[in-house]
Amino acid sequence: MRVTQGCFSFLPDLSDEQIKLQVGYAMSKGWAVSVEWTDDPHPRNSYWELWGLPLFDVxxxxxxxxxxxECRKVNPEGYIKINAFDASIGTESCVMSFIVQRPINEPGFYLERNEVQGRNIQYTISSYAVQARPSGDRY
Incomplete structure (x- = not known):
């Protein structure tokens, strides 16, 4: 199962040259760029690990x-994404984010269904990778 988060997620993986062009576009707009990584790309896990500091004024x-x-060297089988942050007044938000690396094998997610009080049904999305291994050892 291919994780689809951020811009370009339904396209084939970007080459390094294409990534460089997207970063150049972000910089031409004056946006700060950062690199983040994770081994748990759960849809609600919006806080990935920041690699270094955001690259302001670069x-x-x-x-x-x-x-x-450098991030790829340390996390060869993890998920890595690039974010662009627009600090201008009125925006002050992440305006572009895309995955630039993913594991070869993406085990995906499963839907867990539970009956709770009052015959209500509660659904939870869980990751097969998180079930199988502890943090830092998933891929």
Whole structure:
């Protein structure tokens, strides 16, 4: 199952050259770029681990590509994404986010159904990877 979060998630994986072009676009808009990674891409896990510090005032996409390469070395089988943050007044939010690396095997999620008080049904989405291994050892 392919995790689909962020921009370009329904397209084939971007090449490094395409990633560099997207980072260049973000920088041309004055957005701060950051690299994040996780081994639990659950849809509600919106807080991934920040790799280094956000790259404010960086004008060269090569700096982001260097940080991405370093993150890939440390997390060869994890999920890695790039975020662009617009700090301008009125926006102050993440305006672009896309996955740039994913594990070869993505085990996916399952829907757990439970009956709770009053014959109500409660649904929970759980990750097969989280069930199988502890944090830091999932891929």
């Amino acid at each position: 004008k060269d996409p090569a700096a982001v590509m260097y940080e991405l390469a």
